[in-house]
Amino acid sequence: MDRRNFLKTGMLGALIAASPISLSAFDSPTRQSGKSGRLNLSFRPYELKLRHAFNLARNQRTTTPGVQVQIEYDGLIGYGEASMPPYLGENVASVCEFLGKLDLSQFADPFRIEDIHEYMDSVAPNDRAAKASVDIALHDLTGKIMGQPWYKIWGLNPEKTPNTSYTISYDSNPDEMRKKIEETAGFKVIKVKMGVGHDKETVESLRRFSDVPICVDANQGWTNKQKALEMCHWLSERNCLFVEQPMDKKAIDDTAWLRERSPLPIIADEFLQRLPDVKRAAQCYDGINIKLMKSTGLHEAYQMAVLARALGMKVMLGCMTETSCAVSAASQLSPLADWADLDGNLLIANDIFDGMKIVDGKVTIPDRPGIGVVPL
Ligand code: MG
Numbered sequence: 001m002d003r004r005n006f007l008k009t010g011m012l013g014a015l016i017a018a019s020p021i022s023l024s025a026f027d028s029p030t031r032q033s034g035k036s037g038r039l040n041l042s043f044r045p046y047e048l049k050l051r052h053a054f055n056l057a058r059n060q061r062t063t064t065p066g067v068q069v070q071i072e073y074d075g076l077i078g079y080g081e082a083s084m085p086p087y088l089g090e091n092v093a094s095v096c097e098f099l100g101k102l103d104l105s106q107f108a109d110p111f112r113i114e115d116i117h118e119y120m121d122s123v124a125p126n127d128r129a130a131k132a133s134v135d136i137a138l139h140d141l142t143g144k145i146m147g148q149p150w151y152k153i154w155g156l157n158p159e160k161t162p163n164t165s166y167t168i169s170y171d172s173n174p175d176e177m178r179k180k181i182e183e184t185a186g187f188k189v190i191k192v193k194m195g196v197g198h199d200k201e202t203v204e205s206l207r208r209f210s211d212v213p214i215c216v217d218a219n220q221g222w223t224n225k226q227k228a229l230e231m232c233h234w235l236s237e238r239n240c241l242f243v244e245q246p247m248d249k250k251a252i253d254d255t256a257w258l259r260e261r262s263p264l265p266i267i268a269d270e271f272l273q274r275l276p277d278v279k280r281a282a283q284c285y286d287g288i289n290i291k292l293m294k295s296t297g298l299h300e301a302y303q304m305a306v307l308a309r310a311l312g313m314k315v316m317l318g319c320m321t322e323t324s325c326a327v328s329a330a331s332q333l334s335p336l337a338d339w340a341d342l343d344g345n346l347l348i349a350n351d352i353f354d355g356m357k358i359v360d361g362k363v364t365i366p367d368r369p370g371i372g373v374v375p376l
Pocket of ligand 1: 244289
C-alpha cells in the first residue's frame with residue numbers, strides 16, 4: 001500500500017464528505033505534513049469486492065464500502081480500517097466526514113486510548129465503524145511501540161483460539177451450492193444465513209455434501225416465535241451449535257420466550273452494539289456476537305467480552321466483510337471467545353494485508369506486534 005495515497009485529514013476530509021466518492025479521485029499522491037511527536041491521521045476509501053454475491057435476509061450485495069486508515073507517530077505506522085455494511089447506516093462519506101473532523105494531533109501519547117475514545121464520542125455519538133478504524137490503528141501503533149501483539153498484552157493464550165466458521169448463503173443451483181460447500185473444506189464449522197425463505201432447503205442441500213457442525217444466522221428474518229422454536233428443534237437434530245439473531249432486535253419478549261424453550265443457545269448480534277448493551281442482552285439472549293465495527297474497536301470489545309463472561313454468557317467474535325486488517329485485530333481477542341466468525345477477509349477478492357490465518361479451521365494469531373498485519 002502506498003502511504004502517499006493516503007489523505008491527510010482536515011480540508012480534504014471535508015471535501016470528501018461533500019463530494020460524490022470516486023476512488024480514482026484519490027490516486028494522486030497527497031503529501032503528509034504531520035507533526036513530530038504527535039498522532040497524524042490519514043485515510044482513504046477502499047471498496048471491497050466480494051468473491052460471491054451475498055444473499056442476506058433483506059438484500060443482496062457484491063461489494064462493501066471500506067475506508068483504510070493510518071496513524072503515524074514518530075516514524076511508526078498503525079493500520080486501521082472501517083467496514084460499513086449498508087444496514088448499519090455508515091458509508092464512505094460519513095466515515096470520511098467523521099475522520100475529517102478529528103484532530104488527533106492534539107494527542108502526544110498514543111497510549112491515551114481511553115482519552116481518545118472519549119474525545120471521539122464527544123465529536124459524534126455514533127459513527128462506530130469510523131471510531132473503530134482509529135481504535136484499531138491505535139492498537140496497532142501502541143503494540144508496535146511495545147513490540148508485542150495485543151493478545152500477549154492482554155495476557156491471553158494463543159492456543160485457546162476457537163475454530164472459525166465459514167459463511168455460505170443459499171443458492172438454488174445445486175452445482176453452485178456444491179461449489180460453495182467445497183470451499184468450506186478444512187473448516188470445522190459452517191455458518192448458514194437464514195431468514196430468506198429457503199431455510200430447510202439450505203441445510204438439506206448442505207447436508208448432502210458435508211456433515212460438519214453448522215451455526216445459523218437468521219439476521220432477524222424469523223417473524224413467528226413458535227415457528228422459530230420449531231426451527232431451533234429441527235436444527236438441533238442436524239448438528240447445529242447455536243442460532244444467531246433469530247428475530248427482530250426489537251422483539252425482546254418473543255426472544256426471551258424463545259430463549260427459555262430453545263434447545264440451542266440464542267446469540268445476539270443486531271440487538272447490541274457497545275458495552276452498555278451487554279447487560280440488556282443478558283435478559284433475553286444466551287450470548288453476544290461482538291464485532292469491532294459495532295463496538296468502536298478493540299478497547300470496548302475487550303471490555304464487552306470480559307463483562308459477558310462475568311455474566312455467564314457465551315461470547316462470539318464476529319466481523320464484517322473486511323480486509324485482514326480488521327480481522328487480524330479481532331483475532332487478538334479470540335482466546336476470549338467461545339466461537340469465532342472471522343472469515344471476512346476470506347470473502348473478498350482484493351485483500352491488501354497479510355495477517356491472521358485459519359489453520360485447520362482454527363484462528364491462528366500472527367506472531368507480529370500490534371494487530372499483526374503487514375501491507376501486501
Ligand atoms: Mg449476524
